[in-house]
Amino acid sequence: MTLGTWLALFVVLVVAAEAVRALRHRGLRQERWRRFFRHRTTSWGLGILAFLIIVALAAPLIAPFDPDRQLDILHLTNQPPSWTFLLGTDFLSRDIWSRVVYGARVSLGIGALGALMAVSLGTLVGALAGYYQRWIDAVLMRGVDVGLALPRIFILLMAVALWDGLPFAALVIAIGLTSWFGTSRLVRAEVLSLRQRDFVVAARALGADTGRVIFRHVLPNAAAPIIVSAALGVGNVLLLEASLSFLGIGIKPPGASWGNMIADGATSIYTAPWATLFPGLAISLVVMSLNAVADGVRDALDPREEPA
Amino acid sequence: MGAAWLLRRLVASIAIIFAVVTFVFILIHVAPGRPCPENVDPAVCDQLNRQFSLDKSIPEQYWRYLIALAHGNLGYSFADGRPVREVIAGTIPFTLQLAGAALLLDFLLGLGLGIYQAVRVNRLPDVVLGNVTLFIYSLPTFWLALLLLLVFGEKLQWFPVGGASDPVLCPVVNSWYCVADRLWHTVLPAATLGLVGAAGTARFQRAAMLEVATQDYVRTARAKGVPERRVVLRHQLRNALLSFITRFGLAFPFLLTGAVLIETIFAWPGMGRLAFNAILSRDYPLVTATALIASTVVVAGNLVADILLGIADPRLRVRASADVEAVTA
Numbered sequence: 001m002t003l004g005t006w007l008a009l010f011v012v013l014v015v016a017a018e019a020v021r022a023l024r025h026r027g028l029r030q031e032r033w034r035r036f037f038r039h040r041t042t043s044w045g046l047g048i049l050a051f052l053i054i055v056a057l058a059a060p061l062i063a064p065f066d067p068d069r070q071l072d073i074l075h076l077t078n079q080p081p082s083w084t085f086l087l088g089t090d091f092l093s094r095d096i097w098s099r100v101v102y103g104a105r106v107s108l109g110i111g112a113l114g115a116l117m118a119v120s121l122g123t124l125v126g127a128l129a130g131y132y133q134r135w136i137d138a139v140l141m142r143g144v145d146v147g148l149a150l151p152r153i154f155i156l157l158m159a160v161a162l163w164d165g166l167p168f169a170a171l172v173i174a175i176g177l178t179s180w181f182g183t184s185r186l187v188r189a190e191v192l193s194l195r196q197r198d199f200v201v202a203a204r205a206l207g208a209d210t211g212r213v214i215f216r217h218v219l220p221n222a223a224a225p226i227i228v229s230a231a232l233g234v235g236n237v238l239l240l241e242a243s244l245s246f247l248g249i250g251i252k253p254p255g256a257s258w259g260n261m262i263a264d265g266a267t268s269i270y271t272a273p274w275a276t277l278f279p280g281l282a283i284s285l286v287v288m289s290l291n292a293v294a295d296g297v298r299d300a301l302d303p304r305e306e307p308a
Numbered sequence: 309m310g311a312a313w314l315l316r317r318l319v320a321s322i323a324i325i326f327a328v329v330t331f332v333f334i335l336i337h338v339a340p341g342r343p344c345p346e347n348v349d350p351a352v353c354d355q356l357n358r359q360f361s362l363d364k365s366i367p368e369q370y371w372r373y374l375i376a377l378a379h380g381n382l383g384y385s386f387a388d389g390r391p392v393r394e395v396i397a398g399t400i401p402f403t404l405q406l407a408g409a410a411l412l413l414d415f416l417l418g419l420g421l422g423i424y425q426a427v428r429v430n431r432l433p434d435v436v437l438g439n440v441t442l443f444i445y446s447l448p449t450f451w452l453a454l455l456l457l458l459v460f461g462e463k464l465q466w467f468p469v470g471g472a473s474d475p476v477l478c479p480v481v482n483s484w485y486c487v488a489d490r491l492w493h494t495v496l497p498a499a500t501l502g503l504v505g506a507a508g509t510a511r512f513q514r515a516a517m518l519e520v521a522t523q524d525y526v527r528t529a530r531a532k533g534v535p536e537r538r539v540v541l542r543h544q545l546r547n548a549l550l551s552f553i554t555r556f557g558l559a560f561p562f563l564l565t566g567a568v569l570i571e572t573i574f575a576w577p578g579m580g581r582l583a584f585n586a587i588l589s590r591d592y593p594l595v596t597a598t599a600l601i602a603s604t605v606v607v608a609g610n611l612v613a614d615i616l617l618g619i620a621d622p623r624l625r626v627r628a629s630a631d632v633e634a635v636t637a
Contacts, residue, residue, distance in 0.1 A: 262450070
């Protein structure tokens with residue numbers, strides 16, 4: 001770690017903390033936001049997420065070494081954490097801190113893209129089924145029943161392991177295509193109850209076309225469960241990618257993702273536990289933050305309030 | 309919730325399983341690469357392909373598979389020609405043992421913590437436990453497995469680092485030793501799955517208890533002077549357990565997914581590891597059969613949960629029959 005990278009890291013920490021503080025300060029004026037920030041964990045979750053997102057974006061400034069470079073395969077393998085190698089080095093003498101920083105790009109990217117795809121698809125299918133009902137509903141929901149009964153990890157293993165050398169995009173698409181079933185059920189239930197409400201009936205009576213009714217009137221009112229399932233979805237997709245990479249069939253080496261870093265670390269876990277420890281800690285932190293934020297959103301947007 | 313409802317659900321369940329099997333069958337057959345390894349003589353491969361009907365078209369193979377399935381025949385494993393049923397039957401006791409132990413820990417610990425948190429809501433124990441369960445719930449199971457293995461298997465040497473039993477001592481010492489030995493081997497993998505599950509159950513159960521806490525009947529019970537203990541156990545808990553039944557049905561997919569990774573890490577001879585290896589070696593009949601069993605477990609779990617819910621909650625019976633009347637009217 002050089003002075004420059006320490007400085008960059010410090011700046012990122014300050015920016016993340018300030019961003020959350022500013023948001024919290026502004027938010028306290030509104031009842032809904034006040035409820036969102038009521039748990040201390042929510043602010044912490046937002047802060048950690050902001051920190052890691054900025055770290056991922058500014059990776060070249062913060063990572064002291066090239067993440068894929070084997071620094072010195074003879075003398076620098078499995079070094080414990082030190083001031084030079086903040087989180088130690090792995091069995092190929094690569095700097096783990098640099099790999100965690102660059103791995104954030106891959107892992108957060110897959111999490112965000114996969115979840116975006118899954119939630120969009122789930123929302124679309126759920127809205128169509130709930131709004132049109134009749135045979136469209138029947139067909140779509142029977143499909144969802146099958147999707148929920150699919151052993152997802154088997155399907156992904158088959159798709160990723162057997163079509164060898166799939167590009168990054170295909171992995172995201174495969175995960176997105178198998179992760180939307182739960183969301184669609186949730187959205188359908190929400191739309192079913194909303195479409196009977198007066199403001200939707202009024203919009204229809206005023207001659208608004210179906211697309212407008214669904215996107216302007218129905219879906220905005222179903223935002224709470226959609227946002228919650230998106231936040232949880234990012235965490236789930238991230239865990240899924242990590243599992244696949246851990247089994248050796250996700251992100252291909254030497255590219256770093258937190259999942260394949262754990263797999264690499266597991267080969268030398270008894271001599272260099274830090275190579276396994278830190279990427280896993282990174283995953284846990286992200287998933288925990290997302291869960292905390294989802295808790296906050298649920299509290300803020302759910303009218304059924306638990307006693308304070 | 310009458311016989312008609314049950315029959316409809318059963319038919320739907322079978323249709324779902326059928327669709328899953330079809331999907332998996334097509335996916336594995338259109339995937340590139342053939343089951344025969346590259347270093348095997350092509351003539352032998354051809355002969356094996358004919359023996360397993362792999363030279364036929366996919367629709368024809370599918371048709372043959374369905375016919376065999378209808379006769380209760382799951383086919384023969386490519387690896388050693390043993391009947392798939394026999395191969396899978398050998399792994400099921402291990403999977404049940406692991407899943408059973410994990411579920412036990414999951415439910416006992418999770419329910420206990422969730423109820424305790426709800427009773428102490430927003431006080432120190434609840435806040436501390438809330439943060440702890442949030443953290444554990446967010447851990448990747450395979451990472452937790454590696455850490456437990458490192459600490460309790462390698463450093464402290466309290467538990468074995470893999471396998472389901474001691475292959476050397478078990479056959480020669482008496483059978484009680486074997487039982488204890490198998491339980492000993494179960495501890496770490498079951499703790500991994502059970503702890504993460506228990507954290508989820510605790511979070512779920514706490515929320516369910518608190519949702520019930522604002523209901524009129526709970527307030528009424530307090531108002532008429534029912535002792536607090538009885539309010540919590542009889543009025544809150546019994547109603548909060550209803551949503552727990554649904555969670556019980558949803559626990560199976562989690563255990564199945566977790567099982568693939570955990571069984572691989574702990575070299576546990578269960579169905580998850582079998583399925584993983586079958587996929588990698590393109591053992592078509594074995595893959596399709598494990599998918600069949602996995603989806604059956606998931607669907608059956610949901611069905612059982614719905615039936616239990618119907619028995620436990622009289623309100624649902626009324627609502628279900630009202631639904632039927634609304635549809636038929």
